[in-house]
Amino acid sequence: MTQSPLPESAPEAPPKNTVNSSARWILGAIVLVALVAVGVATALRPPSGQGVRGTTPEDTAPDGPVRTAGRFEVTARLAKMPGQFLANDGLYNYAFVLKYNVLTVHRGGDQVESTIYVAHYNPRKTRAKVADEFYPDLGGNLKRFRAGDVHRLALEEPWDEHYIGALVDRYHEVGGKRIYWAIWSNTVDNDR
């Protein structure tokens, strides 16, 4: 781009204000009433909802659809990491199996074991950026995976009915285990 030899022209002066003061007061009152109405509606919104993703208030809540996505929802502590993640430069995509100790089962009841194995898609990415054209429903506010951290997870199972791709399972010698598929992954201790 070439530079102009001339300075930019000064912006035009704003038009002269022709609104009288009483009209301004009426307009201000209308805006105030509208803001109060929005605030009250937000405060009275039910704490949770059921339904298809994209149609419930959960989708726009800070937690996202962690309370509605999948058939299982747990709060769990991430166990020792089973080695490093593979490179994830955008060329190859994979899911990585992580081990969790379950603290609370929110949904799924007695079917959820005390120790679970969860496949996370492209774990080097923040959960906010993990969704792609192949798996558009994934997400969360988790920024990284670190042993000892507590996560709130929305899950499905069995994993291979929800994901078809490379799977890094360094617990493959653990026989008979169920592997869950992580749909939504939030951090519980947000400041960590």
Next chain:
Amino acid sequence: MPLSSTTLTAVLALSGICAIPSATAADARAVESLRKEVSAKGYLVASIKQPRGDWDLVLMRPDGSEQRKLTDTPAWSEAAPRWSPDSRRLLYRRIKAGTVISHDRWGFQGELVVADAMGRKGRVLGKHPWGCWSPDGKKISCLSLKGIEILDVATGTVQRRMKRAGYFQQLFWSPDGKWFCGTANVGGELWTIVRMDVVTGKWNVVSRFRNCTPDWAPDSKQVIFSNRPSNQQGYGWTQLWIAPGNGGTRKMIYGEDGRHIYGGGLSPDGRYVLFTRCPKDGGGSERSGAAGGLMRLADAPIIGGSSPALRKLHAEAHDGPVLSLPELWEPHWTYVDVTAAR
């Protein structure tokens, strides 16, 4: 009068330049011989990136000559073409233009289309991931979350469904109809090439560790695939290999440090090998394809470029000949004259 260092350098450089053409001339003669050998052996079809951004199907002779477009659709990219076993029809994927085509997940993108051998009268069959011809051309195998499905081409109905046994991409049906090969998760090892019995579902490993894009040899006994061995410095380079379907000893076909080799496929008689040489990992589908190559299988292994580390590992390797083809992606070969009215 003594030569100055500059003059000496110039003389040495000139002698070096003169030495290269004599070696190059021999190479060129070998390549020309290969070109003459294959140029009339039917046709290739491949996806070629267009300046406007989409991919079209292009027909060409095996030496890259006589190129002509089979499709010319700015709104769509046509990808991964395969002629039916009788070469009367063409199967390919239609993907919206502007979509980045994944080099290893393209089978999940867009829709499957069946057309005549010249890409005319296309009929969209549906998504049908990884659609691949059966030997009689009446059925198509697909791979999805639901498993492996056998689809009737005429009616579009699913005739059979079986478990996918770890397969997650690139499922191909053998020419004799007895086997599938594909890329699978096996026992914690991802990107493993697996062969499966179509009737019983029993499977065996063909090649472990960092493999992909398998395809069948015409005899249905061997599988050609890309592999990035661990015996390299750093990230390494992807090479083209072949192995018996029963999991016997695998052999390198072509390798070149500085290029990732993908798109491996054999000629209808199994004598020649097609591949692509991509400076970045992947087959080039994310960008504009990669330079194609053609060689005799009997000349394998061939090592391209200087590749000193690779030559140490494969001392028996040849330097060529390799016939260069234009930048393309996923080429396929028929010996049938598909241009003739049939």
